[in-house]
Amino acid sequence: MVMLSYKLQVREYYEALGVRYLDLYLRDSVLGYLRAAEALRTRGLRILDIGCGVGVGAGLLSGSASRYVCLDIACGVLRYANSLPGVDVVCADAALLPIRPGSIDYALLINVVNAETDGEAILREALSLGARVYAESPRALDNELIRYLIPRVGFNTTN
Secondary structure (H helix, E strand, O other): HHHHHHHHHEEEHHHHHOOHHHHHHHHHHHHHHHHHHHHOOOOOOOOEEOOOOOHHHHHHHOOOOOEEEEEEOOHHHHHHHHHOOOOEEEEEEOOOOOOOOOOOOEEEEEEEEEOOOOOOHHHHHHHOOEEEEEEOOOHHHHHHHHHEEEEEEEOOOOO
C-alpha cells in the first residue's frame, strides 16, 4: 500500500507540474538523451522511453528511430509528446510495462530510476523486454543500482 501511495504522489506531482517540468529538468534531460543517442546509435531502431515526462527525448530522437514510444505514469504530460509526429504514447506504471517482449530494441530510462523506491522493479521490468537498456540518473545512489543490474548494457553516470 505504501508503494501505491508513492506512485500516486509521483503521478500527481508531474501532472501538476506540466510544462513547468522544463524549467526544472530540461538541462539534465537534454544532456541525458544526447548521451544516450551518442552511445546507442538509435537510427532505424524501436525505442521505448520509460518515464518520458513531457517528451524531451522524443523531440530529440524520434526523427531517427523507426518507432518511438513515450511511456509515463502521468497521463497529462503525455499530451506534449503525443503532438510530435511519429511518436506513440502510453500511460502506464514503469514497473508494470504493457509492452510485449521483443517489440522494442532499446529502453531508455533517463532520470527515472530511484534506488530508494521502485527503481529496482522498474529496471527489472525494462530488462524483461529483451531489449538493450540505457539508464542514467543525476544521483550516485541510483547509478550504483543501474550498474549492479545492467553491468554489460550501455549506461552512463553523471556523478
